[in-house]
Amino acid sequence: MGAKLLWLFLTSALLAYYIYTPIPEDIGEPWKVMLLSAGFRTMGHLVSLLGLMHYMEVLTLITAAEYVAPTSDENVTVMDTEFSNVAVRLYLPRRVSDGPRRAVLFFHGGGWCLGQAGMKSYDQLSRWTSNLLNAVVVSVNYRLAPKYHFPTQFEDVYSVTKFFLQSSVLSQYGVDPDRVCVAGDSAGGNLAAAVAQQGVYCSILEYVLTGCCLKREF
C-alpha cells in the first residue's frame, strides 16, 4: 500500500512538472494553455521517438486536415480567387451598407512555413470579422517556406496590399480608402508590421489606436 502511494505521488509530481509552464498572470485560462503546450510537446517527442516522420510533416498534415472549402453563409459571401497572382480568400459582407465599407487584409500565422487562409480557425475568424465590422476581409495565402524562401512571403502580402489599394479595386468592392487596415497573427503579425512600414501612416495616433492604418500612396 505504502509503495503504491509513493508511486502515485511520484508519477503525479512528474506529470505536474511536465505539464507546468510558467505563464504571465494576465493570460486567461492558464491551464488550458499549459495543457495545449504539453500536448504539442508530447506530439513532438512521440514523433521523434518513433522516427515516423519529420515534425514539420505532422504539422503540415494537421493544416491539411483543418482545411475547409470556401462556403458562403447568410451574412458573408466567401470565395477563393487571386490578387496579383497571389491566392486569396475573400469575405464579402452581404448586408446592405449605407456607405463604403471597411477592409481588413489578414495574414495568417504558422512560422512562414505553415498555415492557410482556409484553416477552420482562420476561416471562422475572417468570417466573424467580416460580419461584425461590415468589412471586406482579404485573407492572403502567401507562398510558404521552405519551398519559397524569404522574402517571398513578404513580397506576396505586399503585392496583394498594393493591388487591393488601387482605386479601381477599392471601388469594385465598395471599400472606403481611409478605412483599410492590415492584421495578422504570429508570423502574419510580423508580415502585417512589415507591410505597414512600407506605407504612409494616417497619423501616429491612428497607428497606435488601430494597429496600422494605410493610405493609398505606396
Ligand SMILES: *[C@@H]1O[C@H](CO)[C@@H](O)[C@H](O)[C@H]1NC(C)=O
Ligand atoms: C449572421 O449574423 C447574425 C448577426 O450578427 C448572427 O447572429 C448569426 O449567427 C450569423 N450567422 C452565421 C451563419 O454566422
